[in-house]
Amino acid sequence: xxxxxxxxxxxxxxxxxxxxxxxxxxxxxxxxxxxxxxxxxxxxxxxxxxxxxxxxxxxxxxxxxxxxxxxxxxxxxxxxxxxxxxxxxxxxxxxxxxxxxxxxxxxxxxxxxxxxxxx
Amino acid sequence: xxxxxxxxxxxxxxxxxxxxxxxxxxxxxxxxxxxxxxxxxxxxxxxxxxxxxxxxxxxxxxxxxxxxxxxxxxxxxxxxxxxxxxxxxxxxxxxxxxxxxxxxxxxx
Numbered sequence: 001x002x003x004x005x006x007x008x009x010x011x012x013x014x015x016x017x018x019x020x021x022x023x024x025x026x027x028x029x030x031x032x033x034x035x036x037x038x039x040x041x042x043x044x045x046x047x048x049x050x051x052x053x054x055x056x057x058x059x060x061x062x063x064x065x066x067x068x069x070x071x072x073x074x075x076x077x078x079x080x081x082x083x084x085x086x087x088x089x090x091x092x093x094x095x096x097x098x099x100x101x102x103x104x105x106x107x108x109x110x111x112x113x114x115x116x117x118x119x
Numbered sequence: 120x121x122x123x124x125x126x127x128x129x130x131x132x133x134x135x136x137x138x139x140x141x142x143x144x145x146x147x148x149x150x151x152x153x154x155x156x157x158x159x160x161x162x163x164x165x166x167x168x169x170x171x172x173x174x175x176x177x178x179x180x181x182x183x184x185x186x187x188x189x190x191x192x193x194x195x196x197x198x199x200x201x202x203x204x205x206x207x208x209x210x211x212x213x214x215x216x217x218x219x220x221x222x223x224x225x226x227x
Contacts, residue, residue: 035216037163045155045163045206047216059214095162103213105153105168107175112162 002026002108004096009113012086022079022096022110030054030074033099035106036081038092046092049081050099064090086117121145121212125205125219131227138194140222142207147187151211154183154192157221158203166205167192194224202226 008020022034036048049070051058058070069082079096093114097106122145132138142152150170155163165174167183170190180195194201207219 044220045157045208045218047218050214050216061215100165100168104151104210105165105174105208106155106163107165107168109162109164 004098004108004110006094006096006110006113009094009115011116011118013119014087014117016086017082017084018086018115020081020083020094020096020113020115022081024077024079024098027098027108029072029077033102034070034072034079035097035099036068036070036079037095037097037106037109038090039095039112040089040092043092048094050103051079083115086115088117091115091117120215121148121209121217123207123209123217123219125207125222127222128220129223129225131225132197133227134199135196136227138197138201138224140192140194140205140224142185142190142192142219144188144190144209148209148211150186151209152183152185152190153208153210154181155206155208156201156203157206163206197224 003025005023012018035050049060051070067085071080093112095112096110098108100107124143126141152170154167157163171183182193184191204221204223206221
């Protein structure tokens with residue numbers, strides 16, 4: 001079945017780095033744009049980044065621009081989020097999500113991976 | 120950035136009753152509006168896209184309406200599994216996708 005599975009979360013100190021992964025299965029990964037969305041504890045949803053289906057374009061929320069990098073490996077059906085210079089306010093559950101159609105709604109979501117930034 | 124405002128923050132409804140949730144955009148988003156349902160400890164699930172189109176597998180008791188800046192999600196007869204938090208999201212102003220703060224639908 002169509003599935004997204006995130007991994008790579010954990011506890012990290014402020015200023016350090018972490019890389020999240022999102023493994024896709026059950027659909028043709030290389031034909032869909034992909035997003036990262038985060039949710040701080042007890043808070044709402046915040047869009048983080050998008051990468052085009054072929055990796056040619058990527059865009060970021062202002063809150064992570066210059067610190068986070070989204071990438072993908074279509075040969076491995078995997079999406080990544082490299083997070084550098086982490087801050088306490090980056091603490092959240094990070095979800096990967098599939099773009100339904102060229103900048104549309106998010107129709108498939110992973111179960112999320114928790115990132116905690118704390119000394 | 121387009122701001123999305125949902126009301127009410129919490130809606131208390133009895134099973135079997137109708138629930139009406141509102142979402143307002145700070146500027147027009149045409150019909151580029153989605154609704155998601157999120158239960159505790161779970162990922163969000165797409166309910167409605169294009170303001171009024173149900174996503175795959177979504178029951179007919181969920182319906183969306185509106186365009187421009189005013190949108191509504193209606194649950195015609197609440198079932199026990201519908202008690203959750205609901206978010207609206209605009210995707211008209213990409214590459215910037217913004218969510219409302221959520222409406223919690225709780226059992227009255």
